[in-house]
Amino acid sequence: MTRLDGNAIAGVLEQLFGREMTTASGRCAGCGAEREVGALFVYRGAGIVVRCPDCDAVLLRIVESRDRTWVDFRGLSTVELAD
Amino acid sequence: MTETPHVRTLVLDVPGWPGHRAGQHVDVRLTAEDGYQAERSYSLASAPADGPALTVERLDDGEVSPYLVDEVVPGDKFELRGPIGGYFVWDAEEAAQPLMLVAGGSGIVPLMAMLRHRAASGSKVPARLLYSSRSLGDVIYRAELEQLDVDVVHTLTREQPPGWTGYGRRVDVDLLREACFAPSDDPRVFVCGPTSFVEAVADGLVSLGHRPGRIRTERFGGA
Numbered sequence: 001m002t003r004l005d006g007n008a009i010a011g012v013l014e015q016l017f018g019r020e021m022t023t024a025s026g027r028c029a030g031c032g033a034e035r036e037v038g039a040l041f042v043y044r045g046a047g048i049v050v051r052c053p054d055c056d057a058v059l060l061r062i063v064e065s066r067d068r069t070w071v072d073f074r075g076l077s078t079v080e081l082a083d
Numbered sequence: 084m085t086e087t088p089h090v091r092t093l094v095l096d097v098p099g100w101p102g103h104r105a106g107q108h109v110d111v112r113l114t115a116e117d118g119y120q121a122e123r124s125y126s127l128a129s130a131p132a133d134g135p136a137l138t139v140e141r142l143d144d145g146e147v148s149p150y151l152v153d154e155v156v157p158g159d160k161f162e163l164r165g166p167i168g169g170y171f172v173w174d175a176e177e178a179a180q181p182l183m184l185v186a187g188g189s190g191i192v193p194l195m196a197m198l199r200h201r202a203a204s205g206s207k208v209p210a211r212l213l214y215s216s217r218s219l220g221d222v223i224y225r226a227e228l229e230q231l232d233v234d235v236v237h238t239l240t241r242e243q244p245p246g247w248t249g250y251g252r253r254v255d256v257d258l259l260r261e262a263c264f265a266p267s268d269d270p271r272v273f274v275c276g277p278t279s280f281v282e283a284v285a286d287g288l289v290s291l292g293h294r295p296g297r298i299r300t301e302r303f304g305g306a
Contacts, residue, residue: 002304003278008124010168011110022170038170038299 001045007038009048011035012062016071019081029077030057050075086138086223090189092128095135095164103127103135105200106172106193106301108174109165111137113147116210121146126192126275127166130199135166140189140306154159166304171301173197173273175204180271182210183264185254187276190303191223194275198230211236213262215254215280218242236262249272255285266292278302293298 006022013021022038033054040059041051047063059075085090112122129136140167141152173182184194191214201210211234216222218239228235238250238258250258264270272293274284281300289295
């Protein structure tokens, strides 16, 4: 599957969080690396899988259907947002 | 406006458009009569001062781009979300470092928005563009790039016209060393194009000593 990056899901994330998210920083619960969301690896199939560029752990999974969205955040220990 | 046989620019009239930043994109959503929806992202090509315009490359197996390149006519309406993004963005007002842009194919589009923004804002930061295309006929914005106050280095990877004196190979480390600002110039670097291109360029720049934190990438996927 072709690798994309966090820019590719900027619209989806903005809809979920109500704000621009690609400049937010996410910390990997596995290896502790902190990266801006725009720099994270993204794979799109039936759903969206976001992986850590440093250790390849799954950080975030998003599945959208016509009337709802499921989000699994367990791979992220923190998300830091600038005002 | 037709840019190349596969690429077209659409100037949009968006009620309530809030303004955009150079490098941002929009998501275009098409809905079929049976309710099936397809959504794709397209980079804004225009300077923020000029309102929204998209430059779209037709992918023959695409669900959205053939409509935008071949079918849509002035006056048609479609749904879009945006402007979107903040990571792959360049603001002339905040920029002091040289601007280094590296484009593969239609990856030029958000970088062109940055160059147009730089020109429109009167920014004096030095700018260079390394632009990889398959052939001269595939170079998007060729005439306008010649008019801008920017060092443009083309490489044509598949077909070079007779007498071509520019580069004629895929971007490699030697080409990056020759065409890009040196790490000591501390440039802001933006790389956009197909995933394999972007990753090869980013790896090459890091191997030349550019700091990873200075390099921003946007992968288009595909080819």
